[in-house]
Amino acid sequence: EVQLVESGGGLVKPGGSLRLSCAASGFTFSSYRMNWVRQAPGKGLEWVSSISSSNSYIYYADSVRGRFTISRDNAKNSLYLQMNSLRVEDTAVYYCAGDYGDYYGMDIWGQGTTVTVSS
Amino acid sequence: SSELTQDPAVSVALGQTVKITCQGDSLRSYYASWYQQKAGQAPVLVVYGKNNRPSGISDRFSGSSSGNTASLTITGAQAEDEADYYCNSRDSSGNFWVFGGGTKLTVL
Numbered sequence: 001e002v003q004l005v006e007s008g009g010g011l012v013k014p015g016g017s018l019r020l021s022c023a024a025s026g027f028t029f030s031s032y033r034m035n036w037v038r039q040a041p042g043k044g045l046e047w048v049s050s051i052s053s054s055n056s057y058i059y060y061a062d063s064v065r066g067r068f069t070i071s072r073d074n075a076k077n078s079l080y081l082q083m084n085s086l087r088v089e090d091t092a093v094y095y096c097a098g099d100y101g102d103y104y105g106m107d108i109w110g111q112g113t114t115v116t117v118s119s
Numbered sequence: 120s121s122e123l124t125q126d127p128a129v130s131v132a133l134g135q136t137v138k139i140t141c142q143g144d145s146l147r148s149y150y151a152s153w154y155q156q157k158a159g160q161a162p163v164l165v166v167y168g169k170n171n172r173p174s175g176i177s178d179r180f181s182g183s184s185s186g187n188t189a190s191l192t193i194t195g196a197q198a199e200d201e202a203d204y205y206c207n208s209r210d211s212s213g214n215f216w217v218f219g220g221g222t223k224l225t226v227l
Contacts, residue, residue, distance in 0.1 A: 035216065037162075037216075037218075044203075044205065044218060044219075044220050044221040045154070045156075045162065045205050045207075045218040045221070046218065047207075047215065047216040047217060047218060050215075050216065057214075059214050059215055061215070095161055095162070097162075102149060102150075102209050102213075103150060103167065103168045104152075104167050104168065105152025105153075105154075105164050105167035105168075105207060106152065106154075106162075106164060106207070106216075107164045107167070107173055109161040109162055109163070109164075110161065111161050112161055
């Protein structure tokens, strides 16, 4: 079964840090570009960051650049998001999602992990 | 431009056909993908590329594109199609993903 399972979410104070993980199974993880997408309560989807299949290309949304770091370990079939200097507006469900290329869209999604930034 | 614009809400009578649109400059260069998201669930890819459906997606769903506008058409809408629908594509630089604001579909 093709699966992505996120973990690491929780409640953190403004200025704090959190590390999200995403475990992949059932597909060739090393062939997929991986992404983090978030959804604030009652809001739409927002792309956060992408990392290419071989770690060569990494991109961030303006809203998180300089605070978040994406990484992956193809040997462990895992994706990560290190989130520092968290803000209240980072509160959201964070999804990991895989795509096989621009044409194919994000065809694999996890169930999401909730991050709440509040004092 | 890195924006994709969708109508916030659309309604359709049961069994009728509805078109959900997505506008953006980057759509002149890149295809859109479409996602269905039901309440409390993760998004699901329903259409990608020129007009392709992942395995298991109903053939009620189809996609098209013209100029700066991409469209998702649901032919013979069913009650289970009631959901939020998001378009997604690359931005004009080709480096970033961008999502539309989403369209809430109500099946009457």
